[in-house]
Structure formats: C-alpha cells, structure tokens
Amino acid sequence: MAGRFIGIGVGPGDPELITLKAVKALQAADIICIPKSHANKPSLAFTMVKNILDQRKQPAEILELIFPMTKDELGNKALWTKNAGIIAEKVASGKVIAFITLGDPMFYSTFIYLYQSLKEEYPKLHLEIIPGVTSLTACAASAKIPLAEKEEVVSVIPSDFDTKLIEETAKHADNLVFIKCAYRLKELIPIVERSGFKENSTIALVRRCTMPEEEVLVGKLSDVQNWNICEDYFSVAIIKKRAFISDKL
Ligand SMILES: C[S@@+](CC[C@H](N)C(=O)[O-])C[C@H]1O[C@@H](n2cnc3c(N)ncnc32)[C@H](O)[C@@H]1O
Incomplete structure (x- = not known):
C-alpha cells in the first residue's frame, strides 16, 4: 500500500474533542509521530490520544521528533529539513505516518514548518491534513x-x-x-x-x-x-x- 503522511489535530485538551476521522487515522497508522520541544519533555498531544492508541490490537511504532521552540531560524530550518527527511524515507517505504499536534494543524502549529519542508524537499509526497478543534x-x-x-x-x-x-x-x-x-x-x-x-x-x-x-x-x-x-x-x-x-x- 502507498505510504502517506497525515497531520492530525487532536484538539485543545479533552480527549473527547477529537474528530472521528482523526480517531480512525490513529487506529490505522503504522507510525505515530510525536513532536516534542525537548527530548525529556512529555507530549501533551500524546497524552490526549494515548487511550485510542492503547486500544489498538497491533501497537503502532512511535517516532518522536524534536522541534525546539527557539528563534534561531537557520538552526530550526536545518532541523525541520532533517525531520522531513526521516518522514519522507518512511513514507517512501510504504508506511502511513500520523503526526499529532495540539488544536488544529494549520493554526500556529509545529506541523506547518514540517509541512513546508516536506513540500519543498519532497513535492510528490502524499500528504493529508485532518483539522482539529482549535x-x-x-x-x-x-x-x-x-x-x-x-x-x-x-x-x-x-x-x-x-x-x-x-x-x-x-x-x-x-x-x-x-x-x-x-x-x-x-x-x-x-x-x-x-x-x-x-x-x-x-x-x-x-x-x-x-x-x-x-x-x-x-x-x-x-x-x-x-x-x-x-x-x-x-x-x-x-x-x-x-x-x-x-x-x-
Ligand atoms: C503554538 S500555539 C498552538 C495552537 C493550536 N494549534 C490550536 O489550534 O489551538 C500555542 C498557543 O495556543 C494556545 N492554546 C493551545 N491550547 C490551549 C488550551 N488548551 N488552553 C488555552 N490555550 C491554549 C495558547 O495561547 C498557546 O500559547
């Protein structure tokens, strides 16, 4: 099956404020990609979808990617490009990757940087976006x-x-x-x-x-x-x- 990358908005906090479409994507994805600002910091978005993931018969692979919250534009760009490369390689091998983000992916979200890097470097990559409650x-x-x-x-x-x-x-x-x-x-x-x-x-x-x-x-x-x-x-x-x-x- 063709691989693809799905940006998923998981809503503002309450795990019930997530769309049915997002739940289905989280139940089926091969890999759940979790953005973190720091390796040792827990991910709120992950906490919100943990229950859905725990109910899967086959556990998904978890891929944590670091997106530090800094104003160092050059350093950030290099990291987004590196993260985009990791994702593109997995999508090319036929995997479906679900990237979770708080609220909506298109509203002040880390997802936007990754989306732009993916579009620049891998314009043919199959990409979907599932909106969330902002x-x-x-x-x-x-x-x-x-x-x-x-x-x-x-x-x-x-x-x-x-x-x-x-x-x-x-x-x-x-x-x-x-x-x-x-x-x-x-x-x-x-x-x-x-x-x-x-x-x-x-x-x-x-x-x-x-x-x-x-x-x-x-x-x-x-x-x-x-x-x-x-x-x-x-x-x-x-x-x-x-x-x-x-x-x-
Ligand atoms: C980087 S933006 C992410 C916005 C997110 N993508 C959305 O759709 O809501 C982070 C800001 O969103 C707001 N925010 C996100 N979740 C929130 C929540 N559950 N309660 C209050 N503010 C929240 C805060 O102002 C926070 O500083």
Missing part, C-alpha cells in the same frame, strides 16, 4: 463568549507582537484573541484601551482549556489589574469591544 473556539466555548457575530471582525494576535502593531491591529477589530498571552495580559490592557476598547469591554482569560486544570476568568477590562494570573503558556484571552453578559460572569 484553542480559539474551545476557549470561547469554555468562557461562554462568542468570538464573532454579524459583521464583527476578529483579530488573532500572538502576544509577543510589537506594542505599536497590537495597537494598530486592535483599532480595526471588534473582538481580539491573544494567544501565548498570560505573561503579558496586564500590560496589554492599556494598549487595547488606546485602540478604542473600553473599561467595560468584556474579557475572558482561559487557561488549560478543556484540560482537568482548566481555569476561566471573565470580567471587564478594568478588572484585569486585580486578577491573580497564572503565567501558563496554555492561555488564551478573548476581548470583546462591547460588554457581553457571559454565563460565567
């Missing part, structure tokens, strides 16, 4: 705050973005989503207020969404300076320009 929509559901209605514009902003650019982007949006935000949330409030968001605009901060440790804070922008914020990488803030009465308030 942290974006999962956090909106946990906070019980809509991401957008009617004509509203939503902007998604990585929080280490330059302050001026955040201010400029926020001017053109009705709703903002900040990812990687917990460490900087208090500093972001005056920035978005300069862009037209108000003291009574609604904000939600969701940490470890749909995981057992989930924490949801909902309030007004003016409340945030009094919040006791846990600086967890797995945090998303949603800010709505208009005040919204969430079930969580």
Whole structure:
C-alpha cells in the first residue's frame, strides 16, 4: 500500500474533542509521530490520544521528533529539513505516518514548518491534513463568549507582537484573541484601551482549556489589574469591544 503522511489535530485538551476521522487515522497508522520541544519533555498531544492508541490490537511504532521552540531560524530550518527527511524515507517505504499536534494543524502549529519542508524537499509526497478543534473556539466555548457575530471582525494576535502593531491591529477589530498571552495580559490592557476598547469591554482569560486544570476568568477590562494570573503558556484571552453578559460572569 502507498505510504502517506497525515497531520492530525487532536484538539485543545479533552480527549473527547477529537474528530472521528482523526480517531480512525490513529487506529490505522503504522507510525505515530510525536513532536516534542525537548527530548525529556512529555507530549501533551500524546497524552490526549494515548487511550485510542492503547486500544489498538497491533501497537503502532512511535517516532518522536524534536522541534525546539527557539528563534534561531537557520538552526530550526536545518532541523525541520532533517525531520522531513526521516518522514519522507518512511513514507517512501510504504508506511502511513500520523503526526499529532495540539488544536488544529494549520493554526500556529509545529506541523506547518514540517509541512513546508516536506513540500519543498519532497513535492510528490502524499500528504493529508485532518483539522482539529482549535484553542480559539474551545476557549470561547469554555468562557461562554462568542468570538464573532454579524459583521464583527476578529483579530488573532500572538502576544509577543510589537506594542505599536497590537495597537494598530486592535483599532480595526471588534473582538481580539491573544494567544501565548498570560505573561503579558496586564500590560496589554492599556494598549487595547488606546485602540478604542473600553473599561467595560468584556474579557475572558482561559487557561488549560478543556484540560482537568482548566481555569476561566471573565470580567471587564478594568478588572484585569486585580486578577491573580497564572503565567501558563496554555492561555488564551478573548476581548470583546462591547460588554457581553457571559454565563460565567
Ligand atoms: C503554538 S500555539 C498552538 C495552537 C493550536 N494549534 C490550536 O489550534 O489551538 C500555542 C498557543 O495556543 C494556545 N492554546 C493551545 N491550547 C490551549 C488550551 N488548551 N488552553 C488555552 N490555550 C491554549 C495558547 O495561547 C498557546 O500559547
């Protein structure tokens, strides 16, 4: 049988928030490829699919690949190319490889780097992508705050973005989503207020969404300076320009 590479979104945390298509692919793949930022760090994505893998009659081969979270572009590129080579060789030998990634593979995911390297180096490789529930929509559901209605514009902003650019982007949006935000949330409030968001605009901060440790804070922008914020990488803030009465308030 022809080999192929499948990028699978495993959802935001709750193992039940995974598509049927993803489950079937995980049950059938020859190899499960797990991206890790460090060899000694456990993979959250793997924890989420472990139950599905444990139920297989024939265990899959596990392939761990390291994708360090650094800004060294040249070093990273060399590593992605190396990882792409490992995958391409296995696909050429007829294996089906399932690459698991948190949330959705096409939304700020390690998968995208690998996908690009594979396309550059092995353009004929058979590749599929199975979407997943993103942290974006999962956090909106946990906070019980809509991401957008009617004509509203939503902007998604990585929080280490330059302050001026955040201010400029926020001017053109009705709703903002900040990812990687917990460490900087208090500093972001005056920035978005300069862009037209108000003291009574609604904000939600969701940490470890749909995981057992989930924490949801909902309030007004003016409340945030009094919040006791846990600086967890797995945090998303949603800010709505208009005040919204969430079930969580
Ligand atoms: C590299 S991005 C990965 C996004 C992922 N591909 C997705 O579709 O949600 C990592 C950021 O996503 C957000 N994130 C991912 N999972 C989350 C969760 N369960 N709860 C809160 N934030 C999460 C955090 O802002 C984190 O810093």
